[in-house]
Amino acid sequence: TMAHSKALLVLENFIAGKFVPCSSYLNSYNPSTGDVYCRVPDSGKEEVEAAVKAAKAAFPIWSSKSLLERSQILNKLADLIEHDLEAFAQAESKDQGKTITFARTVDIPRAVYNFRFFASSILHHTTECTEMATMGCVHYTSRAPVGVAGLISPWNLPLYLLTWKIAPAIACGNTVVAKPSEMTSVTAWMMCKLLEKAGVPHGVVNVVFGTGAKAGEALVCHPDVPLISFTGSTLTAQRITEKSAPHCKRLSLELGGKNPAIIFDDADLSQCIPTTLRSSFANQGEICLCTSRIFVQRGIYSEFLKRFVAEAKKWKVGNPSDPTVDMGALISKEHLEKVRSYVKKAQGEGAKVLCGEGVDSLALPTGNQKGYFMLPTIIAEVKDESCCMQEEIFGPVTCVVAFDTEEEVIKRANSVKYGLAATVWSSNVGRVHRVAQRLQSGLVWTNCWLVRDLNLPFGGMKASGIGREGAKDSYEFFTEVKTITIKH
Numbered sequence: 506t507m508a509h510s511k512a513l514l515v516l517e518n519f520i521a522g523k524f525v526p527c528s529s530y531l532n533s534y535n536p537s538t539g540d541v542y543c544r545v546p547d548s549g550k551e552e553v554e555a556a557v558k559a560a561k562a563a564f565p566i567w568s569s570k571s572l573l574e575r576s577q578i579l580n581k582l583a584d585l586i587e588h589d590l591e592a593f594a595q596a597e598s599k600d601q602g603k604t605i606t607f608a609r610t611v612d613i614p615r616a617v618y619n620f621r622f623f624a625s626s627i628l629h630h631t632t633e634c635t636e637m638a639t640m641g642c643v644h645y646t647s648r649a650p651v652g653v654a655g656l657i658s659p660w661n662l663p664l665y666l667l668t669w670k671i672a673p674a675i676a677c678g679n680t681v682v683a684k685p686s687e688m689t690s691v692t693a694w695m696m697c698k699l700l701e702k703a704g705v706p707h708g709v710v711n712v713v714f715g716t717g718a719k720a721g722e723a724l725v726c727h728p729d730v731p732l733i734s735f736t737g738s739t740l741t742a743q744r745i746t747e748k749s750a751p752h753c754k755r756l757s758l759e760l761g762g763k764n765p766a767i768i769f770d771d772a773d774l775s776q777c778i779p780t781t782l783r784s785s786f787a788n789q790g791e792i793c794l795c796t797s798r799i800f801v802q803r804g805i806y807s808e809f810l811k812r813f814v815a816e817a818k819k820w821k822v823g824n825p826s827d828p829t830v831d832m833g834a835l836i837s838k839e840h841l842e843k844v845r846s847y848v849k850k851a852q853g854e855g856a857k858v859l860c861g862e863g864v865d866s867l868a869l870p871t872g873n874q875k876g877y878f879m880l881p882t883i884i885a886e887v888k889d890e891s892c893c894m895q896e897e898i899f900g901p902v903t904c905v906v907a908f909d910t911e912e913e914v915i916k917r918a919n920s921v922k923y924g925l926a927a928t929v930w931s932s933n934v935g936r937v938h939r940v941a942q943r944l945q946s947g948l949v950w951t952n953c954w955l956v957r958d959l960n961l962p963f964g965g966m967k968a969s970g971i972g973r974e975g976a977k978d979s980y981e982f983f984t985e986v987k988t989i990t991i992k993h
């Protein structure tokens with residue numbers, strides 16, 4: 506009805522500094538109620554074409570600005586987002602299903618920091634110079650922005666991950682066309698409203714909303730977009746690699762994980778248990794870095810499991826806008842069904858579900874009965890070959906298994922196709938180093954989780970990705986280097 510559609514939030518693409526309506530729209534759901542609450546442009550080739558054109562037109566001016574000017578603009582944008590932090594956090598929580606607490610303390614502060622961080626780091630890079638005295642030559646490198654960057658991001662940490670790409674791309678002098686996930690587009694749209702005030706010239710940041718198959722692929726296939734930075738699933742990355750191959754595009758791919766936690770019998774469980782609960786269930790388990798395979802040394806296996814399950818049962822699942830809630834709703838009905846199906850499969854294979862899905866009952870507030878909720882779920886007695894131990898579930902499901910020796914656990918931890926992040930728990934410094942060195946994992950956290958210094962490389966091995974992001978890594982990705990030789 507008209508009255509109903511009036512209440513919906515309607516997003517528009519942001520192209521050449523202007524909001525432009527689209528000819529067709531997609532429904533976007535509020536995961537905590539199951540209601541359609543927002544309409545997202547269903548962009549395709551035409552919209553992408555207009556955005557790329559705008560980005561190309563803005564490139565000469567933006568790329569010739571001084572580093573300091575660009576840095577000041579990024580800082581201004583950071584200030585403006587921070588000023589509206591609460592509104593952004595509310596929007597992110599509503600759109601994604603994550604708790605308001607997580608959005609307030611993780612997502613939006615990090616989006617702000619992404620701009621501040623690259624506003625600063627861009628000022629501190631140096632290029633190389635070598636001398637070849639016998640030839641009378643000096644060589645030096647110079648770096649220049651590449652052009653129009655295509656940025657594609659997922660739904661789990663919407664503004665956080667999108668700004669982790671936009672900030673370095675524009676700090677380096679590129680212009681961008683960004684395509685957020687069609688399921689979580691609202692905060693990107695809100696950010697567009699601040700660009701002009703921050704001093705970002707028209708056409709430097711363009712945002713095209715829509716699906717991966719239409720808008721995403723049009724961006725990947727566009728001949729005037731020489732680089733694509735993508736965060737999402739391994740399957741989509743394969744498709745992007747294929748589609749961009751005829752153009753020899755530069756790709757940065759941040760993909761899925763099946764991250765192990767390795768807990769030795771000398772671990773400090775008073776720290777390990779609360780951190781491993783967070784690493785398993787934070788953001789509904791919808792973080793690429795979440796733990797989903799917990800290897801516990803035999804001597805402490807029963808004690809760990811007992812305490813871990815008892816603590817998981819205390820997690821409060823419910824309305825994400827309630828600040829006392831620990832876990833909100835999963836992103837979509839389809840995703841919830843997929844996550845649940847893994848628990849069923851494990852049971853079918855003879856594994857034991859110790860708490861959560863199918864075991865405990867979930868009482869939801871009246872307004873949230875149709876939301877996509879499930880309880881933190883812990884599975885034991887599951888085989889390493891099981892799909893629950895091999896495939897990325899990307900929900901609040903974690904498996905706990907026992908191991909005996911260091912050698913054995915390293916082998917088992919490495920026996921999946923992914924290699925994104927691992928945690929190691931032990932008070933033996935020598936062991937921690939040995940194990941960290943041998944894990945096939947782009948990130949290893951020992952006795953902690955999710956502690957990040959943005960200066961250092963972030964990314965995965967094997968099916969978890971290609972390339973790294975971080976101060977130096979993003980700078981290298983978003984610039985083209987040239988070696989120049991001068992003979993006197």
Ligand code: NAD
Nearest residue numbers: 658659660685686716717721722737738741759760761793
């Ligand atoms: P997804 O691959 O389905 O989608 C990611 C983005 O790609 C979306 O914007 C989507 O619209 C777009 N897309 C889909 N098909 C496309 C195509 N053919 N061409 C171009 N673009 C296309 O992933 P998702 O479900 O949104 O996110 C969850 C996945 O992301 C998980 O696998 C998770 O591990 C991964 N992830 C990785 C990291 C990391 O840094 N390594 C961070 C967060 C999430």
